[in-house]
Amino acid sequence: MPERTPLTPPTPPPSGPKPRxxxxxxxxxxxxxxxxxxxxxxxxxxxxxxxxxxxxxxxxxxxxxxxxDRTGLIRALHETRLAPIRQAAEDGPPPLGPTTPPHERVPALLDALLCFKLDNRHLALALEGIGNDSPYAAGHYPHWHTTLRTALEQIPDLPTPDFTAHALLAATRADLVEHLTGHENLTREQLRSRLAEFTARVLGPPTETSDHRET
Amino acid sequence: MPERTPLTPPTPPPSGPKPRxxxxxxxxxxxxxxxxxxxxxxxxxxxxxxxxxxxxxxxxxxxxxxxxDRTGLIRALHETRLAPIRQAAEDGPPPLGPTTPPHERVPALLDALLCFKLDNRHLALALEGIGNDSPYAAGHYPHWHTTLRTALEQIPDLPTPDFTAHALLAATRADLVEHLTGHENLTREQLRSRLAEFTARVLGPPTETSDHRET
DNA sequence: GAGGTAAGCGGACCGCTGGTCCGTATCGTA
DNA sequence: TACGATACGGACCAGCGGTCCGCTTACCTC
Missing domain, CATH: 1.10.10 (Arc Repressor Mutant, subunit A)
Incomplete structure (x- = not known):
């Protein structure tokens, strides 16, 4: 620990007194x-x-x-762009907000995340490509994981909500998205529907108790 | 193109005449x-x-x-360790070999891959953490994806075998495994059973036509 | 076994990167 | 306007992956 931080009062969000x-x-x-x-x-x-x-x-x-450092810059950039979606998922209207029944909300969350990565290829790639353990270590991942897990827990008979949340998020990893659109030439809509179908299969058919809407 | 390769006749496998x-x-x-x-x-x-x-x-x-280069070294190391499993999946006996019915083979393949990453944390992390697009760009990934997709295609009513193969493989990514065992303190067996349950849910119940064994 | 030759060796070297230092210029305030 | 605190910027540093080239060593031939 240096005696007085010569640099880096990290200023992750510009909080505190007031910046010049x-x-x-x-x-x-x-x-x-x-x-x-x-x-x-x-x-x-x-x-x-x-x-x-x-x-x-x-x-x-x-x-x-x-x-x-470099990581901080990329994170700040990422956070800025992601904030609206994050906000919508936290206390927005359906289909992203917390009042949405889980069979509708989970696919909506994943689709929003996927679209974000499609629209911000470079940022998402930069963020996830920082170091080892990068996506999980810090930042936004725990937030999305918790959100998703919470929704999944409301679905009856779903065996492992925690792991399922991880696995579903892994299906939207930036480099995978990049590979699918870049090398396998999937269009945006194709990829979205693939993810939706996969998610639906994981969730299973909606039930009366978990989802109060007709499908 | 240099007039005479001053270095790097990459020698990826030591093939050709004979090494000293x-x-x-x-x-x-x-x-x-x-x-x-x-x-x-x-x-x-x-x-x-x-x-x-x-x-x-x-x-x-x-x-x-x-x-x-660094990538080549890591790949060579990885390939050496992974070869037995690869071989077993290509033409070995059940449950990894190609004669296994898909409802049994797909979980077996994923479990083998997971165990490999648990046993070779460092190697898998090193390999996947090389650069952007690293796991997908080259090497072993296409092989595993094809193997898995081929097995998935034999399962009726599974909507998107190609994407499903990607998604299932994403659930065994090295940094995710590292996160789950390191930060969330899952044991090896817990993680294996979580992945198995998730996989089972994706595959759906076995049918007469796709799987000729009783479960 | 001796000798020729080319394949192989090693460590000094290079370019470039993320990250730091400190003298100087600018802002906010009285 | 004058002054202290804050922030600026570019020269600077250490460490990385990767390369060069003079020397050593294994192999083949006779």
Whole structure:
């Protein structure tokens, strides 16, 4: 532990007192530049921190001061884009919100996640490709897992909601999505329907007690 | 294309004329050292090429000459360990071999793969953590996917064998296994039974036409 | 066994990356 | 306007994967 943190007051969300005006401006510039660069390059690995700093018109240190490290920057970017969906799943209207019956909500959640990864290939790839254990270690994964598990638990006779949640989420992994659309040439709609069919099979037919709507 | 390959006649399998004695000996030493180092360190990222060369008692160039690059080394290591299972799935006896009815073979294949990743945490993590698109890009994945898909196609009323094969394989991803055993403290047997239950749910109940054995 | 030859060796070397330091410029405030 | 705190930026560093080239060594031939 260093005697006084010489850098990296990680500032994961810009919380605390109040950021200086130029700091806030630079933060936005960096996020915008990173987003653009990741979108332009196919592989996130080819985008360096120096590139992002240059594109944003700031020094490298600004980048690391604002986000801690590469992981932090990617996470911040990802979080920004994912926030609306997350919000919708937390307390939004059906079919994503918590009031939706599980046989409808689970597929809706997975479809939303899949569409997000289709629309933000680069970001999702960058996030999941950080290090080992990356998707699970921290960040948004536990949230989605818990949400999904909670919904799955309301389905009777489903043996292992916890593992099932993991397995269903694994079916939407960014690199798998990338492979299916890129190498196997599945269209967006094909992939969505495949995932929906698979999910339906896992959930089994809806019952009176678990789902109060006619299908 | 260089006028004469200065290095890297990749030698992925040591095929062709015949390798020199010391070359073969060094190759084995490198594989053994790499295996040991990966097993000792938790994260494959902390094992460098220089470490492996030093542990094997050879120069770095020997390493790159024999395996092309880091990816090649890891793949060679992985392939060596996985070969028996691969062989058993290709033309072995039940429950892994191709003569097994699908309702029995699919869970057996997945269980074998899961056990392999449990027994070779480090290797599987190293392999899947290489780059983006890593598990799907090359190597063993297409083989397992094809095997699984072929078996799934024999199950009537299973809507999308191709995607289902991907999804089931995704449930055995190395980092997920690592997360479940490491952070959620599932035992080996718990994880195996969870995967088996999940698989059974996906496959649905066996029928007369698809499976000729009583269950 | 001796000698020629090419395959193989090793470690100094390179380019590049993520990450850090510190003198300097800018912001917010009185 | 003057002053302290905050943030800036680019030179800098350590460590990585990967390469080069002069030297060693195994193999083949006679």
């Amino acid at each position: 005006a130029d700091a806030a401006r630079n933060r936005e510039a960096v996020l915008a530049a990173a987003d653009r660069l990741f979108a332009e390059h196919d592989s996130p690995g080819t985008v360096t921190m120096a590139d992002i700093a240059a594109a944003a018109g700031v020094g490298k240190a600004t980048l690391f001061r604002g986000f801690g | 004695a010391d070359a073969a000996r060094n190759r084995e030493a490198v594989l053994a050292a790499a295996d040991r180092l990966f097993a000792e360190h938790d994260s494959p990222g902390t094992v460098t090429m220089a470490d492996i060369a030093a542990a094997a008692g050879v120069g770095k160039a020997t390493l790159f000459r024999g395996f092309g």
